[in-house]
Amino acid sequence: MLKVDGDNLKVFALSSNEPLAQKVADELGVSLTNIGLQRFSDGEIAINIEESVRGVTAYLVQSTVDPVNDNFMELLIMIDALKRSAVKTINVVMPYFGYARQDRKARAREPITAKLVANLIVEAGAHRLTTIDLHAAQLQGFFNIPIDHLTTVNLLASYVNEKFGEKDIVIVSPDHSGVSRARDFAKDYGWPIAILNRKPRPNINTISEVIGDVAGKVAIVVDDIIDTGYRTISSADALIEAGAKEVMSCATHGVLSAHASQRISESVISRLILTDTIQLKEEDMSDKITVLTVAPMLAEAIEAIQNQHSIH
Ligand code: R5P
Numbered sequence: 001m002l003k004v005d006g007d008n009l010k011v012f013a014l015s016s017n018e019p020l021a022q023k024v025a026d027e028l029g030v031s032l033t034n035i036g037l038q039r040f041s042d043g044e045i046a047i048n049i050e051e052s053v054r055g056v057t058a059y060l061v062q063s064t065v066d067p068v069n070d071n072f073m074e075l076l077i078m079i080d081a082l083k084r085s086a087v088k089t090i091n092v093v094m095p096y097f098g099y100a101r102q103d104r105k106a107r108a109r110e111p112i113t114a115k116l117v118a119n120l121i122v123e124a125g126a127h128r129l130t131t132i133d134l135h136a137a138q139l140q141g142f143f144n145i146p147i148d149h150l151t152t153v154n155l156l157a158s159y160v161n162e163k164f165g166e167k168d169i170v171i172v173s174p175d176h177s178g179v180s181r182a183r184d185f186a187k188d189y190g191w192p193i194a195i196l197n198r199k200p201r202p203n204i205n206t207i208s209e210v211i212g213d214v215a216g217k218v219a220i221v222v223d224d225i226i227d228t229g230y231r232t233i234s235s236a237d238a239l240i241e242a243g244a245k246e247v248m249s250c251a252t253h254g255v256l257s258a259h260a261s262q263r264i265s266e267s268v269i270s271r272l273i274l275t276d277t278i279q280l281k282e283e284d285m286s287d288k289i290t291v292l293t294v295a296p297m298l299a300e301a302i303e304a305i306q307n308q309h310s311i312h
Contacts, residue, residue, distance in 0.1 A: 002027060002028055002029065002299055002300065002303040003303065003307070004028050004029070004030070004302070004303050004306050004307070005306070006028075006029065006030045007056075008055075008056055008057055008088075008306070009028070009030065009056060009057050009059065009302075009306055010030075010033040010053055010056045010057070010058050010059070010087075011024060011025045011028065011030055011032055011033065011059045011061065011302075012032065012033050012035060012049075012058060012059065012060045012061065012078065012082075013025075013032050013061050013062075014037070014060065014061065014062040014071070014074050014075060014078055015037065015062075015070075015071060015074055016062050016063045016064075016065050016071045016074075016278075016279070017061065017062075017063055017065070017095065017276070017277075017278065017279040018032075018279075019276070019279060020061065020095065020276050020277070020279065020293070020294070020295060020298075021061035023276075023293060023295035024059075024061060024093070024295045024298045024299050024302070026295075027295050027296055027298075027299030027300075028299050028302060028303065033049070033050075033051060033053065034049075034050040034051055035047060035048065035049050035050060035078075036048040036050055037074070045070070045073055045074050045077050047074070047077050047078055047081050048081075049081055049082070049085055052085075053082065053085045053086075053087050054085065054086045054087070055086065055087070055088050056087055056088060057087070057088050057089050057091065057306065058082050058087045058089070058090050058091060059091045059093050059302055060075070060078055060079065060082070060090065060091065060092050060093060061093045061095070061298075062074065062075045062078070062092070062093075062094060063094055063095050063096035063097070063098065063277065063278060064094070064096065064097065064098030064099060064117070065096055065098060065255065065278050065279075066255075066257065068098055068099070072098070072099075072117065072120075075092065075094075075121070075124075076120060076121070076124045079092070079121070079124040079125045079126055080124055080125065082125070083124075083125035089127040089128065090125055090126050090127050090128075091126070091127065091128045091129075091130060091302075091305065092121060092126045092128070092129045092130070093129075093130045093131075093298060093302070094129060094130070094131045095131065095132050095276075095277035095278070095294060095298065096131075096132070096252075096253045096255075096277045096278050097114075097117075097131045097134055097135075097139070098117075099113040099114055099116070099117045100113075100114045100117075100134060100135035100136070100139055101113075101114075101135055101225075102114060103115075103135065103136055103138075103139055103142075114135075114139050114142055115142045118139070118142035118143045119142075121143070122143060122144060122145055126145060127145055127146075128145055128146045128147070128148070128305070129143060129145060129146075129147050129148070130147075130148040130150065130298065130301050130302070130305070131147065131148070131149060131150070132149075132150045132151065132152060132252060132253075132275075132277050132294060132297075132298075133150075133151055133152055133224050133252040133253065133277075134149060134224075135224055135225065136177075137149060148301055148305070148311050150294075150297055150298070150301060150311070151184075151252075152252045152275050152277075152292075152294060152297070153181065153184045153185050154188075155275065155292055155294070155297065156185070156222075156250050156252070156273060156275070156292065157185045157186075157188060157189065158188075159273060159290075159292055160220060160248075160250065160273070161188075161189050164218065164220075164248070165189070167217075167218040167246075168216065168217045168218060168245075169189075169191045169217065169218050169219075169220060170191060170192050170193065170194050170212065170213070170214050170217040170218070170219050170220070170244075171185050171186040171191050171192070171193045171194070171220050171222055172193070172194045172195070172196065172212075172214070172219050172220065172221045172222065172235065172239060173193065173194070173195045173196065173221075173222065174196050174198075174221055174222075174223055174231050174232060174235040175195075175196060175198050175231075176195065176197070176198075178222065178223060178224070179193070179195055181222055181223075181224065182195070182222050185220075185222045185250075192212065192213065193212060194210060194211060194212025194213065194214050194219070194239075195210075195211040195212060196209075196210060196211070196235050196238060196239075197209040197210075197211055206234070207234060207235070207238040210238055210239065210242040214239050214242050214243060214244045215242065215243030215244070216243060216244075216245055217244055217245060218244070218245055218246045218247075218248065219236075219239040219244040219246070219247045219248070220247075220248045220249070220250055221235045221236065221239070221247065221248070221249045221250065222250050222251070223249070223250070223251045224251060224252050224253060225251060225252070225253045225255055226249065226251040226253070226254055226255060226256060226260060226264075226272070226274070227255040227256070227257050227258075227260065228257055228258045228260050228263075229256070229260035229261075229263045229264045229267075230263075232249045232251070232264070232269065232272075233263060233264065233267045233268075233269065235247075235249075236249065236267060236268050236269045237267075237268060240268050246270050247268060247269055247270065248269065248270055248271040248272070248273065249264070249269050249271070249272045249273070250272075250273045250274075251272075251273075251274055252274070252275050252277055253274075253275070253277050253278050254272075254274035254275075254277075254278050254280055254284075254289075254291075255278060256278075256280065256281075256284050260284075261280075261283075261284035261285075261286060261289070264286075264288065265286050265288055269288065270288070271288055271289075271290065272288050272289045272290070273289075273290045273292065274289065274290070274291050274292070275291065275292050275293065275294045276291050276292070276293050276294060276295070277294055
């Protein structure tokens with residue numbers, strides 16, 4: 001059992017992933033704090049905290065997942081409610097930080113949504129953010145509050161080793177930007193890595209070359225996000241064509257929009273391993289999908305924050 005003083009700490013679940021927030025609270029040995037979440041008839045969000053929170057440290061579990069804008073607005077309104085209820089500190093626990101893919105002006109007249117979202121969270125009154133596998137680690141610099149940036153690499157890699165460690169594995173980055181993630185994933189188990197060389201936009205899912213030896217091996221494609229699934233499926237097709245015996249896919253955040261789950265079920269991918277940073281819809285679950293929980297990792301981070309210990 002983790003050691004936290006339940007009187008000084010409150011865990012709150014908003015709408016995006018209550019089961020995960022409940023698991024985190026269970027790991028910490030506390031109950032979720034009661035809140036009332038309602039809607040005005042025009043759709044505006046109304047929040048009421050149903051017990052005193054004066055002087056406590058608040059941990060607010062919410063990710064920006066579908067419905068992205070509603071969930072984000074809910075978060076901002078809840079931060080405001082906490083601020084006005086005189087809590088001591090507001091810690092946002094955002095297992096999946098959305099709006100992160102627009103993190104620079106890649107073309108003229110584009111927004112930088114990751115910076116905008118970071119500004120709004122801080123401006124609303126958050127004191128600290130705990131998050132998992134940001135789309136790019138340098139997004140931490142968009143916040144001028146402390147950030148705990150956790151990773152699921154060890155969780156996913158040790159699962160792969162436990163279940164499939166006897167196979168001839170190669171870890172694959174689906175593009176150049178994911179190479180360090182693939183390297184981290186492979187390093188403790190001595191697995192080789194391969195990289196998929198993609199044609200530049202607009203043919204983003206067209207692979208021109210497989211760099212590395214995949215023939216006869218079980219290829220594990222490692223990514224941060226699986227959204228529509230096109231990237232991981234196109235990776236799998238290219239790997240099979242290059243001689244891989246089997247292809248599995250691993251990612252931290254299963255966004256799974258636009259019927260991705262069905263597309264993956266019908267693809268050559270034999271197994272998809274995700275975490276519960278995003279709650280999967282029931283209709284998206286299938287025999288191919290395994291979901292590992294990040295709750296112990298988040299609870300340990302909260303314990304370390306509470307007790308002012310280093311997280312790593
Ligand atoms: C891209 O930079 C990300 O790391 C993912 O590869 C991407 O978001 C996956 O998108 P999709 O599943 O829609 O192909």
